[in-house]
Amino acid sequence: MLNISLQLPRDRFLLDVDISLDGDSIWAIMGRSGCGKTSLLRAIAGLESGAKGKISFHGQVWLDTDTQMCVAPEQRRIGYIFQEARLFPNLDVMGNLQFARQRACRRDNTFSFSHVVEQLGIDHLLGRRIQALSGGEKQRVAIARTLLNTPDLLLMDEPLASLDWTSKTTILPILRNLQKEFGIPVIFVSHAREEVARLADNMLLIDHGRVKLQGECRRLFISMDSDLISDDGALSILEADVTDHDEDHGLTELSLGRQKLLVNWVNAEVGTRLRILLPAQEVSIATEDLDCLSIQNRLAVTVETMKELGNRNVLLSLSTEGQTVQAVVTCRAVDMLGISIGKPVFAYFKASCLNVV
Amino acid sequence: MLNISLQLPRDRFLLDVDISLDGDSIWAIMGRSGCGKTSLLRAIAGLESGAKGKISFHGQVWLDTDTQMCVAPEQRRIGYIFQEARLFPNLDVMGNLQFARQRACRRDNTFSFSHVVEQLGIDHLLGRRIQALSGGEKQRVAIARTLLNTPDLLLMDEPLASLDWTSKTTILPILRNLQKEFGIPVIFVSHAREEVARLADNMLLIDHGRVKLQGECRRLFISMDSDLISDDGALSILEADVTDHDEDHGLTELSLGRQKLLVNWVNAEVGTRLRILLPAQEVSIATEDLDCLSIQNRLAVTVETMKELGNRNVLLSLSTEGQTVQAVVTCRAVDMLGISIGKPVFAYFKASCLNVV
Amino acid sequence: DILKVAVAANFKPTLEDLAEKFEQETGHRLLISAASTGILFNQIVNGAPFDIFLSADRQRPEMLKEKGMILPGSQHTYAMGELVLWSPGESTTLVELRDNKARLAIANPAIAPYGLAAQQLLENLGIWSYVESRLVKGASIQQTWQFVASGNVPVGLVAKAQMVDGDQYTVMPYEYYDPIQQDMVILKRTPHPDAAKQFVEFILSESAQSLIESHGYFSVVKKDKDGSLIEKALIDKAPIDRARIESALIKD
Amino acid sequence: MLITAIWVTLKLATITTIILLLLSIPLAWWLANMQSRIRPILEAIVGLPMVLPPTVLGFYLLLLFSPNYAAGQAWLSLTGSTLAFSFTGLVVASVIYSMPFVVQPLQRAFEQLDKGLLEAAAMMGAGAMDRFFNIVLPCSRRALVLAGCMGFAHTIGEFGVVLMIGGNIPGETQVLSIALFDAVESQSFEMAHQIAGGLLLFAMVLLVFLYSLDRRSGKSSGSRVC
Amino acid sequence: MLITAIWVTLKLATITTIILLLLSIPLAWWLANMQSRIRPILEAIVGLPMVLPPTVLGFYLLLLFSPNYAAGQAWLSLTGSTLAFSFTGLVVASVIYSMPFVVQPLQRAFEQLDKGLLEAAAMMGAGAMDRFFNIVLPCSRRALVLAGCMGFAHTIGEFGVVLMIGGNIPGETQVLSIALFDAVESQSFEMAHQIAGGLLLFAMVLLVFLYSLDRRSGKSSGSRVC
Numbered sequence A, B: 001m002l003n004i005s006l007q008l009p010r011d012r013f014l015l016d017v018d019i020s021l022d023g024d025s026i027w028a029i030m031g032r033s034g035c036g037k038t039s040l041l042r043a044i045a046g047l048e049s050g051a052k053g054k055i056s057f058h059g060q061v062w063l064d065t066d067t068q069m070c071v072a073p074e075q076r077r078i079g080y081i082f083q084e085a086r087l088f089p090n091l092d093v094m095g096n097l098q099f100a101r102q103r104a105c106r107r108d109n110t111f112s113f114s115h116v117v118e119q120l121g122i123d124h125l126l127g128r129r130i131q132a133l134s135g136g137e138k139q140r141v142a143i144a145r146t147l148l149n150t151p152d153l154l155l156m157d158e159p160l161a162s163l164d165w166t167s168k169t170t171i172l173p174i175l176r177n178l179q180k181e182f183g184i185p186v187i188f189v190s191h192a193r194e195e196v197a198r199l200a201d202n203m204l205l206i207d208h209g210r211v212k213l214q215g216e217c218r219r220l221f222i223s224m225d226s227d228l229i230s231d232d233g234a235l236s237i238l239e240a241d242v243t244d245h246d247e248d249h250g251l252t253e254l255s256l257g258r259q260k261l262l263v264n265w266v267n268a269e270v271g272t273r274l275r276i277l278l279p280a281q282e283v284s285i286a287t288e289d290l291d292c293l294s295i296q297n298r299l300a301v302t303v304e305t306m307k308e309l310g311n312r313n314v315l316l317s318l319s320t321e322g323q324t325v326q327a328v329v330t331c332r333a334v335d336m337l338g339i340s341i342g343k344p345v346f347a348y349f350k351a352s353c354l355n356v357v
Numbered sequence C: 001d002i003l004k005v006a007v008a009a010n011f012k013p014t015l016e017d018l019a020e021k022f023e024q025e026t027g028h029r030l031l032i033s034a035a036s037t038g039i040l041f042n043q044i045v046n047g048a049p050f051d052i053f054l055s056a057d058r059q060r061p062e063m064l065k066e067k068g069m070i071l072p073g074s075q076h077t078y079a080m081g082e083l084v085l086w087s088p089g090e091s092t093t094l095v096e097l098r099d100n101k102a103r104l105a106i107a108n109p110a111i112a113p114y115g116l117a118a119q120q121l122l123e124n125l126g127i128w129s130y131v132e133s134r135l136v137k138g139a140s141i142q143q144t145w146q147f148v149a150s151g152n153v154p155v156g157l158v159a160k161a162q163m164v165d166g167d168q169y170t171v172m173p174y175e176y177y178d179p180i181q182q183d184m185v186i187l188k189r190t191p192h193p194d195a196a197k198q199f200v201e202f203i204l205s206e207s208a209q210s211l212i213e214s215h216g217y218f219s220v221v222k223k224d225k226d227g228s229l230i231e232k233a234l235i236d237k238a239p240i241d242r243a244r245i246e247s248a249l250i251k252d
Numbered sequence D, E: 001m002l003i004t005a006i007w008v009t010l011k012l013a014t015i016t017t018i019i020l021l022l023l024s025i026p027l028a029w030w031l032a033n034m035q036s037r038i039r040p041i042l043e044a045i046v047g048l049p050m051v052l053p054p055t056v057l058g059f060y061l062l063l064l065f066s067p068n069y070a071a072g073q074a075w076l077s078l079t080g081s082t083l084a085f086s087f088t089g090l091v092v093a094s095v096i097y098s099m100p101f102v103v104q105p106l107q108r109a110f111e112q113l114d115k116g117l118l119e120a121a122a123m124m125g126a127g128a129m130d131r132f133f134n135i136v137l138p139c140s141r142r143a144l145v146l147a148g149c150m151g152f153a154h155t156i157g158e159f160g161v162v163l164m165i166g167g168n169i170p171g172e173t174q175v176l177s178i179a180l181f182d183a184v185e186s187q188s189f190e191m192a193h194q195i196a197g198g199l200l201l202f203a204m205v206l207l208v209f210l211y212s213l214d215r216r217s218g219k220s221s222g223s224r225v226c
Ligand SMILES: Nc1ncnc2c1ncn2[C@@H]1O[C@H](COP(=O)(O)OP(=O)(O)OP(=O)(O)O)[C@@H](O)[C@H]1O
Pocket: A131, A132, A133, A134, A135, A136, A137, A162, B009, B010, B011, B012, B031, B032, B033, B034, B035, B036, B037, B038, B039, B040, B083, E221, E222
């Protein structure tokens, strides 16, 4: 549990944050460039001397300006992946990793050296000088370094910004694992909604130094008031249980209450509860139940709310089995199909559109 | 026209490239982290002393190791946006911009100072010290600085990596404009397929220092052999003419040969030819012509090829009006609908899925 | 015993020759420290552990005596310097020097006894005002010699002791400057007063004095009629000898 | 008397510092960017004057300047006067003597400069000179001030070489340090204290002023870690 | 005779350099990170010994060490011997004299260090000492070598202070620079040339060796721009 009540003057505004982040989840911080994301992470890490207020982590007070209390950054056991890689130029890649490893908070094998190095694809770089690394290589070494340090809390400032998609998809599960298996809270800054949706449980939206929105990603991505929701950004997050596998077609069957969903093969046992991201864009509405369509998933839903978006699209909130699915359709479709609040319709979406996380 | 025939030794491979990039288009360079993208840009810019071979731009020879010819970097009139911002720490933001402005290649008003500053949203930063800028702010100042320098060729190394989506969407059109209106060739490195599809005409895929693929984005994104094509990445690029506007519903009607498409309102005159990105994920197939569906766009197409993807999905190549549309459907759908090569079917996709660029 | 001897730099080569003899004769050892007289004086006043001080002038030993830092009765003149006019290239005279534009090297009158003597000489000969603006002053007589020896200054008033075989020089009339008396004292705090006294005796001995003389100094002792050594008292100014003036000014 | 010594000292220190900077800046830049294997040798040569006692250095300069030897002869026939015992000679000697103290901090600063900034400047069309004057020098401001101060202070305090080469000629080569030395030598302690006190005060004021100049660049960004 | 002078010189230069580095490294670090307004004043004070002629500095140290005054008296009663005219006194004097030449390059290097690296190290649990020894010092390697060389060379070449404080006592305080000075003074030019030549050769070899040590860090990354 991280409690933060903090003021930090910036050039044009005061970063003024009062939040508590629970320790069993991954938090994403989003917001426009210059809104104060990095400043917030730095203040949590104890790197900003101008920060005033109170910060405590799992009951341990890190900062309390009232009582002049301030734990030194090096005693907070935080792993911080900076926006720039900040590798030590006097050491080679191996030296950088060892520096972190030797100062590891715990000597348990949370991550074995070879495991981390291999997962991040930097085994061939170990003997290299820092100066001869590419941008993405530096970034990966910086991540490996921080993981090997086995921190109690992980702060990450756009850790995947300069990585290719393949690297991203191998690193994201590692980071998620960190929280899920080892209980290390993770707070990360990202501009990529996709990344946030895949990795984070909770989210913080910052604007001009203040928390504008805060809460579970699945709620925030749905919330109609959110700034994040432009018509190409709305997402639904559904939870469903694995009921069956269709090996022939490489599909997994999930149940959402009494309804069924098909997703690309998921390696999970029957009974597991999964989380599914469904972009509102991907959802189509039909007034009839169709079977001549390649779209495999069909939920019987009821229109709950309708919100007209700027560009003549309509965002529909559809309820089914106690969960909410969002869909973006054109005004024209609403007119043609006669969609209205309370009307039962069918929500169609492709099996391959669903991201299971 | 940029002709490049180049060898540059790297730690684990030789960067060995032999290409010519035409000057009227925007080129994207993609490839995995450490494959040599930055090295290639640096060699073009004349920053790598180890580079051997020939480079010429619009007939002017920049490098020719045979004749010992090598034009100094400062005489090549290249704008280079580095992977790091590289702002001058001895100058404030204004000073950095003026440094570039004073050394501008052309004194015409390709971009007026105030226009660039405003478009990049850095007006309020002009008096700031470089040290007190956020990551994204630095990145935007670096872009502004290069634009104000009015180069004859623009090289960009992940220029938008640390920017939020809003900033990205305002900056992308500026960069596109640079090429389209002022004829300045642009070559940029990016890891974001979305960015590449929106900005680039042509693409270069590099792997271990060699060009693996090269050509028009619309072709490469379709090409079945491409490494870029995982089932969540395939894209179709269509060209269509504006035929009508539906102001009531905020839609624009386009014609693709004899067929019609509806897209979100586009501010373009009737008769204009537009380019449309259509992710294969977004396309559904129906064997019948449906009208109870919210999906607004329906093209009558013929199945040309079918390729089974790793995870039991099938990538269909569909031809219509001389163009190609791609669709990803599950094996199950192929079985259930009896899709086979040569079969006429209907491709459905939502109006809002189409990105018009 | 080991005696620590502080010696004015100009006398050091001579003292080294003397030391050999002294060490042979008495079995004592000498540790010789050379520096300028001013530096040595400052060091002694501030506690330098010297036993004997061979100054290049009379004034510093005098000052030490006033401060009560010397063994009573231990101040003796041990040598007297002699000025020579030295021009290694074409030989020149003081008259020529008065009339041409050449530079003249002397030691700095403010800090070096030879400099003071040179100034007195030039003043008494009435040519100071002619040459004053052309003077190059060395911080010590050694430096003055270097100026001339290196060829940067054609002529200099240097010490006879610095001349070596083959040098062409003119001895300056000693009547025209106060004697360059070099005094020595035994410092009060010496732990070896007896050895120090032996050293003083040795320096004033005839054999030592003839060696000093051979190094280009006036000896300070003469034999009395009855053959005993007496200290020469050259404190009074000698009467001016016209003939010597003429020769000093005109002879080439 | 003292006034002229002060004047000569200031003139000497100022001219020497200017010449030192003019020579050392390009030299340091050249050394900093040199790839050749002989770089350590050149660096060592630049540092050599440090190990010789100033008086001895002065003595060898005296030999060098002497018309008896080729270099001095050449200078004499060129200019009609010898370098020794002239103000010019003092400047030459001071420059040689203080060179290492100016070149070395500059070289270190140039080496630490982020080459990426120069690449960025080059891409904006800035040629080598442009980059040097508008990026390299401004970014090395602290080192320049330091090097200038070291050169200036060292020249003021320099003494052995000046004593040897200068010949203590009032108005031409008699500088304050020699006057101060003379005062100490002749036990004029009153005067020595005054000159020393004045020198220290002047140096203090000058150095404090110069070091205060670039407060701004020294200002921290508010980080707690150091 | 000469052998002992060489031995004393090497001992003096080595001990002085070690003490200088031990004192200057923390001092320079403290100055480099000081936020207070008095920083320029402290910086100027560190630089002050430079403006005094060495002999004069030596004279004032002599006064300081003298049993006639309080400080020297205190030392005497504490240790039973005076500082002046002892090897220890020489070391103290050399340290004071050469301090600015060691502190200043170090301070500049420390200031130029990227604070971001220290933040990164702190986040990995490295405390202030750990950071200092494992990041700050290794990253300032070039400056350390430079500062050490300057201190060493300067101490070898130093002469005025040593002459004044040391008293030119063979075997104890007679160093090579004084022997060299003596040789020049007593017209033993043969010997002077030998000592000077030997000194230069030794310095040359030492400096070339030290400067060659960190070739690697100086290696360019292949950029054409400089
Ligand atoms: N100066 C250098 N000398 C030798 N090899 C280098 C040098 N700089 C980088 N390399 C290596 O060359 C390869 C290509 O580097 P480059 O910077 O071109 O990669 P990149 O494609 O830009 O990667 P990224 O997307 O991570 O920035 C990498 O393996 C890198 O480690």
